Amino acid sequence: MKKIVLILVMLVSYACSFDRISLEYGYKDSIDVYGLSLFKDFDYKLFDIADLSLEVTTEYVDGKNDSMAIISTQPLATIDITENLYFEAGLGVAYFSKEHLDHKQFGMNFQFKESIGFGYRFNDNFDATLKYNHYSNANLDDDNSGLDFVGLKVAYRF
Template structure:
């Protein structure tokens, strides 16, 4: 097991063990999933074929955000299990119910990655700068009030604010547990 995978396992275990104790006060949901790194659904370029593990914590929406459809603040990370780019992110997430069971979900925020910023290599694209924008979208199904599964897509890029902007798009499945 490499260092990234070990770190991810430790953080994930800590989040899932500690989250229930704090859930009633400010955590609304935890998510974990597996992503296709630099998904070939959108282009031919792959950093690596090693999958990503994604984890995310969503917090209760503060009252002052009610005017914006009550988005929930979030923090998360997508860790590549090989030598590809990993990143942490934070932002706001909106969830809209389509039916009692089906929902759509959107996020917008920022990310910081550990990939290349000056040149492309065999295991990393050239992202141009360390700070990036991060957005995601999901379509999900709730089994009950606490458990859901979703198909997700996430994208990280700098919106051409830096000289290079190769971007990274991952697709995958995630499980959500709501408190």
């Protein structure tokens, strides 16, 4: 737990070099996920339609009888649907502090992360996203329970 707090303090201390910060809560099958993310926006459009950013996330996962931490990073592509409504998708890597959570066996600490979401911008500083996250080792190990959850992310742009 001390390592997690240290990582959180380090991430927050570097927040001024990032463009956005978000808090996230997710849930599925008696597993609660609490997350803090930092984002760096790039002045680059992917295929001339999607804004590109880098997301760095730390999450605390609380199961029925067990808990663990996750650190992940992923490039995130965001496509505006309207002026306020957007779609985002990302594919990245993650590190799990444990290879198991309750009855789930992840097989290894290294995992892949995929996420998709629909969001709404309230103004220039605040937005909220309903998102789906999936973690898996892509069958690099025989044990691959994976971890899926739906969450709500609230972000603030500096």
